[in-house]
Amino acid sequence: MxxxxxxxxxxxxxxxLDERVLESMLPYFKNDFGNSSSSHHFGKRINNAVQKAREQISSLLNAEPKEIIFTSGATESINLGLKGCAIAYQSKGKHIITCKTEHKAVLDTCKYLEQIGFEVTYISVKNDGIIDIEEFKNALRKDTIIVSIMWVNNETGVIQPIEDIIELTHENDSIFFTDATQAVGKIPIDVYELDIDLLSFSAHKFYGPKGIGGLFIKRGIKVDTQLHGGGHEYGLRSGTSNVPAIIGIGKACEIALEExxxxxxxxxxxxxxxxxxxxxxxxxxxxxxxxxxxxxxxxxxxxxxxxxxxxxxxxxxxxxxxxxxxxxxxxxxxxxxxxxxxxxxxxxxxxxxxxxxxxxxxxxxxxxxxxxxxxx
Ligand SMILES: Cc1ncc(COP(=O)(O)O)c(C=O)c1O
Missing domain, CATH: 3.90.1150.10 (Aspartate Aminotransferase, domain 1)
Incomplete structure (x- = not known):
């Protein structure tokens, strides 16, 4: 066709893909093909470009560059955030709360966590797609370690009242994770102002390349490593960095912020x-x-x-x-x-x-x- x-x-x-994103990526498929983890000058130059992309993302989210972990996309970020946090905090409790209308990446990760001994409560939504806050309040428990509520629903576009949910979550001393895949690059996000603990996103939802995304992890929040190896991404996600895609997501964030x-x-x-x-x-x-x-x-x-x-x-x-x-x-x-x-x-x-x-x-x-x- x-x-x-x-x-x-x-x-x-x-x-x-935004044309400007494509342009920014092209050199990294050709002359700038180096490995960002190499210790020679060529590698260091590539690493500087990767760090710049981390800064472009953190500017969009109002985070610190060190709080951004590159992944292959939102699905991986959700797996890392939810499984990693659940394991890291399991001595505190084994209860997780999410919502019935989440994306399958969250629902299936939660189902997996149930299989390995965690308990998950799935909160209903009202007819308009907004989470039932009363049901949510009643579901919070002493042993609730994580609350995972998406920011914007991918099917209806409904925006959840995450400010209220974050407040209730933190009053309960639990961690707040949000799947922000349909929000990042589209609406203003300030992770500090909202006090978000973890947030996942994918570049291809806002004119960036496929197969690259990220996880924001607030400083001090513990996440157990899910991909072991060479210690990339602060030891949280090993594997040689996908440099052209990282440059692309950085550029997509820069454009999103400006436009x-x-x-x-x-x-x-x-x-x-x-x-x-x-x-x-x-x-x-x-x-x-x-x-x-x-x-x-x-x-x-x-x-x-x-x-x-x-x-x-x-x-x-x-x-x-x-x-x-x-x-x-x-x-x-x-x-x-x-x-x-x-x-x-x-x-x-x-x-x-x-x-x-x-x-x-x-x-x-x-x-x-x-x-x-x-x-x-
Ligand atoms: C809300 C939401 N979460 C997660 C994902 C998964 O994103 P990806 O396929 O880029 O990993 C999507 C993709 O459709 C989504 O819309």
Whole structure:
């Protein structure tokens, strides 16, 4: 397929690479190919570039460069943060709290931790996708070591009230971890102001390369190493550094910091257009809390609609429905089901996630296609 014809509204799955990010990475595939751990001058020069990237990330998050660990992406960061912390603090307690609408990377890591002797409480969400705070308060215990609540939901864009959750978590003397994969690079984040203990992210969600991400670990928080070897990343994550990708995530963070305001206003305008006009279709409604939602994500339920069929029918449109396909069986999104939608409603919902590269012409075309399809 010619990608110039592609109407791409699946930016929560991945974003296109920013040209400037690509440019910044290219020298590190060619002349600057060195190993950042080598002790010669060539290696040291590469290491300086890696440290610069660490600084670019820490500026975006208002962290210290030493508090950033490079990983292969959010999934690895979540595994390192949750397993590493659970093991490091197990003498204090073995109870963890998370939420039912988290990404599978968190839910499956928690399931694994249950298998090795930890106890996990999964908190419900209300119909609008916001965590049930009362249920959360009641779940906190003396032996709760970690609370893991995502910042922005990848399917609905719902933003959790993490300020309140952090306060309650710290009052209980527990550690707060947030999967911020859909927040970093999109909304302002200040880990110090919010007193976040651990935070995970992936570059490809904000115009950076795939296969690189990071974990913020507040100074003083203990994390047990999950990848042993040459002692890279302060001994927490061994393995030769993926230098071009590290340079790329650094550049993506720098651009995000500079252009976040302009981009968010532009994308919000596109989102408003898309939502307002789609909601004019009879029987259509938005899933998730509208006033606590990120500016690039819509999740819309259409009447008598089979989202999978639609996605399959239009080969030049990339949208998502959050369902999982296992053994030829299409399962509705666990997030929408937890929000109280029926299976039919969940399977009739589309996630439309926008980026700075989208245009109003694409928005118009998508609306036309959906409207025509529904009329038939
Ligand atoms: C909220 C959230 N967490 C974690 C991940 C996993 O990110 P990655 O596949 O880059 O490891 C994703 C990716 O979709 C996500 O949206």
């Amino acid at each position: 010619n990608t110039s014809e592609l109407i791409y509204f699946d930016n929560n799955a991945t974003t296109p 976040m305001k302009v981009n968010s206003e532009y994308v919000k305008y596109l989102q408003n257009e898309l939502e307002d006009r789609l909601l004019q279709i009879k029987g259509t409604y938005s899933n998730g809390n509208k006033s606590n939602r990120i500016y690039n994500t819509l999740n819309i339920c259409f009447p008598s609609f089979d989202a999978n069929f639609f996605i399959d029918k239009y080969k030049n449109i990339a949208v998502s429905n959050g369902s999982a396909c296992t053994a030829a069986l299409v399962q509705p999104s666990h997030v929408l089901i937890e929000m109280g939608l029926s299976e039919e409603q969940a399977l009739g919902s589309l996630r439309l996630s926008l980026s700075k590269k989208n245009t109003i012409e694409e928005v118009n075309e998508l609306i036309n296609i959906i409207t025509t399809y529904l009329k038939r």
